Amino acid sequence: MRIQYILLLILLASCSNHQHAELVLEDFNENETHFQKMIIGQLSGAKSINTSNNEKIYLKSRWSKKEREISISYFQTLIEKMGLDPVVHQYKLPNLNFGIDLLIEPLSGKNIFTILESSSKSDEYVILGAHYDTGARNVPGAIDNGSGIALISEVLRKAIKITNRKKNLIVVFFDQEEEDISAGSTAFAKYLIKQKYKVHSVHTYDLIGWDSDNNKEVEIELPSPKLEELYKRHADTLGIPIYVTKVNSSDHYSFIKKGFEAVGISQAYVKKDNSGKKDTPEDKYEIVNFEYLASSTALAYEVIKEILND
């Protein structure tokens, strides 16, 4: 009997551990910069994330399983607050090669996405993504990749207001980009194929918050000719210099490998306009260039708007 009581107590204790308080986000201000500051501030621990129990959570990073679970809850709340339905995509993937498979367990994680449906019936989807994990312990990841998260969240918020969308928009927050094979986006590319989504194009944003020379330049990584023309045309209109690179070390490449029309967008990474604080505890809210983030968001929005309206 004693053993049974002990087991019951353990069961109850484990149940209580799984009862998470709901996260509470402040009402979104119409102001874009305010919204993006809220997201980057809360995801990088500069500002608290409040719960329904009046607790305040300060994320040190988005590295451990627990921190990533909190991030997922944050995105769920964010998406629901926009009036959309969040979908958690849980996955398991093999490692880089079978030798590693023999030695360790598979990669596992969670992406989270939402679908903004087209105004008129359409089976075409545009994918807009950014990874949310950070590269090491105690790394706030304000630029890498709080900036990408804030950018796509704002584009989603604006896209909701487009009245004549002719395509569906999927906005996805990827897990485990910092692992060796960009696991989250690799798993999501497989998921899109399995679910037979008809994908128009994939746009992923990573490191988009640093611009020391204030020239607003962005780099587009391995774009298809069609996407290159589209980005260059809108960048030209907005007065944003654009540079094409062959960078293949982020989420966009997971989709290119699977045959999707995809592009990665970042700050002037190859041209060395970087903070030098990537994957360090200094990748903080305070170093984010919000004016640059706003100009890059404007470019992303114009591109997505044209695709959705086309």
Add this chain to the structure above:
Amino acid sequence: MIDIIRSNKVIFLPLILSLLFFIRKGIQYALIGSYIPVIVSIIFVVSLILTFNSRKSTFFLVSKIWGIVVIIWAMARVFISVMNNITAVFDEYHLSTQFGILGLLVSAIMVLFGIILVKNSKSEKIKDWL
């Protein structure tokens, strides 16, 4: 077969537990499209089953080889775990957690299993062998 296993727990317990560990791993990977772990497990399981009744000496040879494989596997993990706990060499959470304290404990148990298998895989140590 059951009687032999029951009366020779010292060798069969680590043998069965270590095989189950790798079979679980193999199935887990097979379900996500990586087949080498399940192939390795099946080769040893089938070899042990086929030789159990017919060829005692081959059965002991296979279980000894399995013991050596388990030791090599576990020692590699112990080495990486110790390095990780000393230098925090892995930035990736996925790797860092698997080579943490719990990972080290699993590896240590598997080393023990491997040593038992290598030391006891001799016919004269088996009771009631038919």
